[in-house]
Amino acid sequence: MDSNTELLVAWRSGLSGWxxxxxxxxxxxxxxxxxxxxxxxxxxxxxxxTWLCLAEHLTRLREPERLGVWLVRTATRQSLTVLRTRGREVSYDLWEPASPLPAPDEVAVTNDRQRRLWSALMTLSERCQQLLRIAAHSPELSYAQVADALGMKLGSVGSTRTRCLADLRRKVEGLR
Incomplete structure (x- = not known):
């Protein structure tokens, strides 16, 4: 498999590295x-x-082998910008059929659980937050991909995730 450095050099030369x-x-x-x-x-x-930013900053990348970390940070900054711009509005797809509304007590319980979970998540370290977000939303990623994206050692992904989940669980329980 070609290294990131080799792929970036190939792309700069007009080959298929991109x-x-x-x-x-x-x-x-x-x-x-x-x-x-x-x-x-x-x-x-x-x-x-994110990909456009990479194309624009390609010549300034100092550590091509840490490209995964750079991409995650760039996408995170872009996501936060979108959240600030859009506020907390909820997007509804008008083409999807409307589902029946849940009962008010179900909404209250769900909202309380989500509030406690997000409050607890925001008290974790940045690394734990990133690791748990990736684990929750992209479980198909391998430990090697997660390690590369977060700049971690491959052997520490599982144990770090376990510690982060245990810490999150304790903090959620403390918010009851």
């Missing part, structure tokens, strides 16, 4: 806006902007 980079990191880049629960349209915008 397609290989997109194939390698596409799912990872998509996982970031999905983890922020952006609408499909906003997630697609973040995805495209």
């Amino acid at each position: 397609d290989a980079l997109v194939d390698r990191y596409s799912r990872l880049v998509w996982s970031v806006p999905r983890s922020f629960r952006l609408s499909q349209t906003d997630a697609a915008d973040v995805y495209q902007c």
Whole structure:
């Protein structure tokens, strides 16, 4: 498999390195806006902007082998920008048939659970937040892809995830 450095050099030379980079990191880049629960349209915008930023900053990348980390950070910044721009509006797809509304008590319980979960998640370290978002929204990613994206050692992904989940569980329980 070609290294990121080799692929970037090939792309700069006009060869097919770009397609290989997109194939390698596409799912990872998509996982970031999905983890922020952006609408499909906003997630697609973040995805495209992330790749555009890479094209614009290609000559300034100092550590091509840490490209996954760079892409996650860029997509995260883009996602946060979209959230700030859009506020907290909820996007409804007008083409989808409307489902029956849940009972008010179900809504209250669900909202309370979500509030406690998000409040607890925001108290975790940045690394735990990123790791748990990727795990929740892109479970198909391998440990190697997650390690590359977050700049972690491959052998520490599972144990770190376990510690982060245990910490999150304790914090959610403390918010009851």
